[in-house]
Amino acid sequence: MNPEVEFPTSYALERVTRLFPGVRAVDTVSMAVRSGEIHGVIGRNGAGKSVLVSMIAGLIPPTAGRILIGDRAITPVNASPAYAHDLGVSLIPQEPKFAPNLSVIDNVFMGRQPTDRLGMVQRRRMAEAVDALLAEFQLKIDPRSRVRDLSVENQQLLAFGKALRIERARVVLLDEITASLTRERRQMLLELLKRFAREIDGISFTLISHRIAEVMEFCDRVTVMRDGQAVATLNTTESSAEELAAWIVGDSEGVTVQAMAAEGPSLAKRPAEPLVKVAGLGVEGAFSGLDIDLCVGEVVGFAGLEGSGKDAALETLFGLQPATAGTIAMDGREIRLATPRQALDCGIALLPKHREAEAVVQNRSVEENTLLSSYHRFANSLGLIDGRRASAAAADATRALKVKTPSLGTMIDHLSGGNKQKVMVNRLAMTTPKVVLLNEPTRGVDLSVKPDLLRVVRTQMAAEAAVVMISESEDELIAICDRIFIFFKGRVVRVLERGAPDFTVGDVFREIQGVSSL
Secondary structure (H helix, E strand, O other): OOOOOOOOEEEEEEEEEEEEOOEEEEEEEEEEEEOOOEEEEEOOOOOOHHHHHHHHOOOOOOOEEEEEEOOEEEOOOOOOHHHHHHOOEEEEOOOOOOOOOOEHHHHHOOOOOOEOOOOOEOHHHHHHHHHHHHHHOOOOOOOOOEHHHOOHHHHHHHHHHHHHHHOOOOEEEEEOOOOOOOHHHHHHHHHHHHHHHHHOOOOEEEEEOOOHHHHHHHOOEEEEEEOOEEEEEEEHHHOOHHHHHHHHHOOOOOOOHHHHOOOOOOOOOOOOOOOEEEEEEEEOOOEEEEEEEEOOOOEEEEEOOOOOOHHHHHHHHOOOOOOOEEEEEEOOEEEOOOOHHHHHHOOEEEEOOOHHHHOOOOOOEHHHHHHOOOHHHHEOOOOOEOHHHHHHHHHHHHHHOOOOOOOOOOEHHHOOHHHHHHHHHHHHHOOOOOEEEEEOOOOOOOOOOHHHHHHHHHHHHHHHOEEEEEOOOHHHHHHHOOEEEEEEOOEEEEEEEOOOOOOOHHHHHHHHHOHHHO
């Protein structure tokens, strides 16, 4: 797209603001997206990107301002998903909202079933349209299968295809949907965006992404969000990755760090002999060549984009992915971690990324969820649990981390996401592990809760164990880590150490993006 040529506007925001209690998530944002363009929106976590597109899609009403689509406007008074949908807006989130127990065909045509003159649903026509959609987006799935049986990436591509081919959307909002796609699927999707932007009259794509390289290659222009504000809109052909990174980071590096972890890390000198020695560790197709020593009293961060290898490395240290290369030694003895059970037997514990699916036991009490992995600590010689002592320990842990619950007997389903996460952290801490692996411990947690969780990691967990933590927040990593291992395209490309001049939020962000190698 030639930036000097006048193009019609697809949609525009006029001083749009969204307030939440104690937080100005989006702050007087004005921007315009042109018809026929792919417009990137980029920024660090918490910059306001997802809230912005949620307002355009009518999911969240703006507190002030308006969103113009054609000659109509979304305002604080009339905002709704149905109204935005009628204006041609379609939002594809990271986790698409489908009816999981219905078939692919029924989900694609939900609310839009074609009928004949007698009002009979034309199932054959629906099936033929879905077959064509699946072929175009290279989805090798049974159209009669239930959506719940599809992978997240297939659901994302299905939602994208539905928006374009069935709903005929003209304002298509893509909220980080490339994050969980394989490299091949991501490339395919982005090439399709380019094609559709050329071929479909009046359409625009707004792509939220964490990847600078992706935005620079596929977007015509990009708006940078920082602290809820749109601080710049750049033409990608006239900018560089380094310039974009500088806009994203800004000049406020580290300002929020102390607010996130009320106490900075008190770092002891590393022991002469590490607890764990990892040499040449790798999983074919995921990551390779990981060398790392882990010491009690230390918090080590793993940082990188989705697919960089950081998640696979953490899972390998817990036996979820058996290593195809390298060795792991603990206390000077080589150990085999082919299953999570073997990791647990070695004193290694994991807090998974997806709390609801992989950690929380639904329909069970707060006490049961807290004690699930540590009941054996309260058993007598006959194997009987001392219920009073176990309950007292759960109560102490609940108070220490300020878990908001009516009682220990309350079903965990009734707690907020942040309080559920606190319970999971307590469960992990009560197993007294030697090595603690944390995959995004503050994921989905309110800002007010994060300092409590980070303090527990730094001052309690790390006091008794070696801690490895993944976080999408550069601020959190800088706040509590001693060393940060940067993963990029399956390898550790740099290790940043506390106290060094490059141990900054900006350096972590730039290294994660691979800006120096673009």
